[in-house]
Amino acid sequence: MTISRREMIKAGLAAGAAITIPSVLRAQKAPTDARTVRMVMGDLSVFDPMLTTATATVTHGLAIYDTLFALDSKFMPQPQMVGKWGVSDDKKIYTFELRDGLGWHDGAPVTSADCVASIRRWGQVDPGGQLIVARTKDISKKDDKTFTIALEEPLGILLDLLAKVVGPVPFMMREKDADRPATEQVTANIGSGPFKFNEALAKPGASFTYDRNEKYVPREETSDGLAGGKVVKVDRVIWEIIADQQTAFAALQSGEADYLGTPSPDLYSLIESDPNLELRVPKSNEVFFMRMNCLQKPFDNVKARQAMLSLIDQEAVMRTTYPPEYIRTITSFFGNDTLYSNDENTGWFKKGGDPEKAKQLFKEAGYAGEKVVILDPTDWGAANNMAQLLAATLRKIGVNAELAPSDWGGLVARRANKGSVENGGWSIFITSESDYSRTDPVGNPTLSANGENGWYGWPKSDEYEALRAKWANVDTAERKALARKMQQEHWNFVGTVLLGEAVSPTANRRALTGLIAMPDCTPMWNMQKASA
Numbered sequence: 001m002t003i004s005r006r007e008m009i010k011a012g013l014a015a016g017a018a019i020t021i022p023s024v025l026r027a028q029k030a031p032t033d034a035r036t037v038r039m040v041m042g043d044l045s046v047f048d049p050m051l052t053t054a055t056a057t058v059t060h061g062l063a064i065y066d067t068l069f070a071l072d073s074k075f076m077p078q079p080q081m082v083g084k085w086g087v088s089d090d091k092k093i094y095t096f097e098l099r100d101g102l103g104w105h106d107g108a109p110v111t112s113a114d115c116v117a118s119i120r121r122w123g124q125v126d127p128g129g130q131l132i133v134a135r136t137k138d139i140s141k142k143d144d145k146t147f148t149i150a151l152e153e154p155l156g157i158l159l160d161l162l163a164k165v166v167g168p169v170p171f172m173m174r175e176k177d178a179d180r181p182a183t184e185q186v187t188a189n190i191g192s193g194p195f196k197f198n199e200a201l202a203k204p205g206a207s208f209t210y211d212r213n214e215k216y217v218p219r220e221e222t223s224d225g226l227a228g229g230k231v232v233k234v235d236r237v238i239w240e241i242i243a244d245q246q247t248a249f250a251a252l253q254s255g256e257a258d259y260l261g262t263p264s265p266d267l268y269s270l271i272e273s274d275p276n277l278e279l280r281v282p283k284s285n286e287v288f289f290m291r292m293n294c295l296q297k298p299f300d301n302v303k304a305r306q307a308m309l310s311l312i313d314q315e316a317v318m319r320t321t322y323p324p325e326y327i328r329t330i331t332s333f334f335g336n337d338t339l340y341s342n343d344e345n346t347g348w349f350k351k352g353g354d355p356e357k358a359k360q361l362f363k364e365a366g367y368a369g370e371k372v373v374i375l376d377p378t379d380w381g382a383a384n385n386m387a388q389l390l391a392a393t394l395r396k397i398g399v400n401a402e403l404a405p406s407d408w409g410g411l412v413a414r415r416a417n418k419g420s421v422e423n424g425g426w427s428i429f430i431t432s433e434s435d436y437s438r439t440d441p442v443g444n445p446t447l448s449a450n451g452e453n454g455w456y457g458w459p460k461s462d463e464y465e466a467l468r469a470k471w472a473n474v475d476t477a478e479r480k481a482l483a484r485k486m487q488q489e490h491w492n493f494v495g496t497v498l499l500g501e502a503v504s505p506t507a508n509r510r511a512l513t514g515l516i517a518m519p520d521c522t523p524m525w526n527m528q529k530a531s532a
Contacts, residue, residue, distance in 0.1 A: 031235035034529055037512065040240045040248045041261040041522060043379065044208060045409030047189055050125050050182045053167035053445055053455070054412055059522045062226070063210050063237070064105070065171035065191035068096065068115065069163035070226040071518070075436070077163035078227035080219065081110070081172060081192075091154035098145045101217030104174055105190045105197075112147035116140065117178035119149075119170065124182035126168040127454075128161035128443035131472060157442065157472050164443040165226060165520055166433070194218070194230045194525045195237065208239040210524060223526045225518050233514065233528035243379040243407070252277065252507060258529065259515075260507040261522060264381050265322050271507045279505040284434035284519040285328075287335055288318070288386065288499040289446075291457035292428050296420050297370045298362070299427060305494035306348070307361035308428075311393060313353035318500035320385035328501045333447075333487045335438040336501055339476065340483035345491040359397045372401045373421040375429040377408040383430045386499060390428070415456045429456070434519035435501065441468050441486065449495050459495030 041059065046052040049061040070080040079085065083099030102110035116139050123129035138150040149158070162170055177186045189197035194216045198209035218229035240257060242248040245264040251257035253274060263271060263279075271277045292299035292308065299305050318327040331349045334340035372394060376387040387403060394401035404426065406414070411429060419425040433446060441447040448468065451460030467486045474482060490496075506522075508515065511530040516523040 035235040036238060037234050037236070037259065037524075037527060037529065038238045038240055038251075038257045039259040039261065039522070039524075040242050040251065040257050041259075043205070043241050043243075043407060043409050044239065045204075045412060046185075048186045049171050050121060050168050051185055052412060055167070055520055058165065058167045058169055058520060059524075060197075060208075060239075061167075061169055061171045061191075062193070062521055063195040063524050064189055064193045064197050065173065066102070066193045066230075067163065067169065067171060067226075069159055071163045071165055072227040073225035073518075075225075077159040078221075078224075080163075080227060081115075091156075092151045094149045094151075094158060095142075096147055096149075099219070102192055103215055104192050105213065106174075108174070109144075110172065110192050111144045111175070112141045113144075114175045114178065115172050116147050117175045118172045121173070121178045121180070121182050122168060122170040126170070126443070127445055127448050127450075128164055128440075129168075129170060131155070131442060132158060132161060155472060161443055163226075164440070165518065166437045166440060166444045167520070168445075192216075194232045198236075206241055210237045210239065211235065218525075223516065225516065226521075226523060230523075230525040232525045237524045245381060252509065255509065258509050258512045262380075262382075262504065263507045265326065267507075268323070268505070276509055276511075277507060278510050279507050280515065280517065281503060281505050282434075282519070283517040284436040285336070286432045286502050286504040287330060287435055287438060288382070288430065288432045288502065290390070290428050290430050290497045290499060291415075291446075291455075291495075292497070293418070293426055294457055294459045294495070295418050295452070296425060296427065298365055298367045298372065301365040302493055303361050303365035304367060305497075307358040307365065308497045309348045309491070309494050310350070310354045310361060311358035311397070312497060312499060313351075313393075314498070314500040315351070316353070317386050317389060318502060320389050321382040322502045326503045330498050330501045333438070333490050333496075333498075334483050335435040338435060338439045340439055340480060342480070342484045342487060344484040345488045348491060353393075355393070355397050362397070362399065367399070369400050371421050372399055372427040373404050373425070374401060375411045375414060375426050376403040376405045377411045377430075378405045379407045382502075383432075386430050390430070418452070418458065430499065436519040442471050446496065449490070449493065457495065459493060461489060461493045461495070464489040464493065464495075 042056050044056045044060055046057050049057050066081050068081050069077045072078050081098055082096050084097040087094050119139055123133035135151050135155050137152055141147045194213050195210040196213050198211050201209040212232045212235050218231050221228040223229050248260055249267050252260045271279050292305055314329040330336050331346040332341040374387050374391050377383050391401040391403050415429050417425045437444050445455040448454040449459045449461040449464045452458050514527040516526055
């Protein structure tokens with residue numbers, strides 16, 4: 001197949017996609033194709049990394065922002081923007097000194113005041129940041145390059161939290177941006193990272209362009225995971241948004257695209273048979289799960305949530321999209337094959353699901369035919385397929401299920417609505433995250449159960465939260481025992497329903513090398529094209 005993707009979307013672009021980002025009126029010197037990488041990835045609709053946990057926003061953030069610490073390939077925190085750091089003998093005062101050469105894309109130097117403001121803003125929304133703030137007496141600037149975090153009591157995972165990659169990631173921002181409330185979107189895409197966001201070439205819904213930050217000074221260490229030197233080996237990365245999988249594949253095959261982030265499983269065999277293409281197995285498998293709106297009927301009743309736990313036939317859900325050799329069922333809240341995977345309170349799992357039990361539990365919940373609205377992202381094949389099967393399965397047991405189709409950006413906007421379905425709210429949405437991310441109940445918002453202060457769906461369990469609060473204070477052996485207790489509680493109040501686990505490879509042209517494999521993000525540095 002050699003269909004030109006540019007031809008297929010030419011008409012749409014000519015019609016003029018709305019550009020809401022202000023243009024920069026300056027000449028654009030286009031890099032050569034050999035120095036330009038085109039990556040087909042999901043839609044990017046939220047640019048402020050404090051406003052969402054979306055993977056696309058994390059990838060955008062990694063390109064234009066930087067972090068104080070970063071995880072290496074073994075998931076250990078390593079200094080990134082920090083040059084030197086130390087901790088007092090009583091483990092309560094951390095002192096950080098920024099390394100030389102850090103500068104914002106607008107030309108101003110990065111200062112400790114920027115970092116203090118950024119940590120405080122992140123601490124408003126991220127559970128890991130909230131933990132740091134809750135245990136902190138003071139975060140203060142000492143001089144332009146040095147700041148301290150003074151704790152009320154030791155917090156052994158502080159550096160791990162500052163290096164976390166699960167959103168919201170603690171990206172450093174300019175002080176004037178970070179001074180905004182975390183609920184108020186930053187309007188400028190200006191960071192200190194290895195790429196600069198090209199405002200003039202932004203085409204929302206079609207493509208975004210990132211140019212090499214020629215003034216970025218990478219660390220001297222070899223690139224390792226997200227740590228080490230962020231060396232940019234191309235001049236430009238173009239983030240292409242192509243909803244149609246056949247069109248995206250045609251672009252990859254013809255060389256009009258170099259990378260495809262989420263190829264449809266029915267394309268795997270075609271990709272493997274093409275000598276110019278390759279599938280890459282990710283560093284961590286993908287866990288699919290659903291969230292229910294625990295604030296509204298019928299899922300404000302725990303019996304209705306337990307009904308969903310019994311109803312799901314995980315194999316059937318996953319087979320809507322993936323071949324059998326790419327999927328696994330999953331019963332542990334902490335994922336398959338992680339340090340904290342366990343079998344506590346998993347008696348709810350039944351191969352093929354248990355629709356009769358689910359029907360009985362809905363009856364016990366007093367379900368009276370209320371509309372159940374399932375958000376359906378039509379531009380994400382896997383979640384779209386799963387949502388349609390879920391709606392049909394619910395209807396079979398008498399639940400008034402209705403799909404609400406939109407693109408992923410529309411889903412992300414609507415899921416923040418806590419109201420009833422009559423007022424634009426929702427009942428269920430499906431999403432995914434890496435297996436790895438389920439090992440961090442402190443830093444991963446999806447593993448919290450703190451009600452309206454928590455992640456979408458807003459489940460609340462004081463018993464679970466009391467256990468989660470202990471996580472930061474114990475070692476790995478004690479965490480394994482704690483994980484069993486947390487899972488026992490979680491499968492009782494059912495804040496999340498797992499749908500299964502899949503291996504979700506990416507695809508790229510073999511000429512593109514140096515891709516960094518880390519969960520929940522797609523770093524743009526280090527890669528290069530063979531002809532470059």
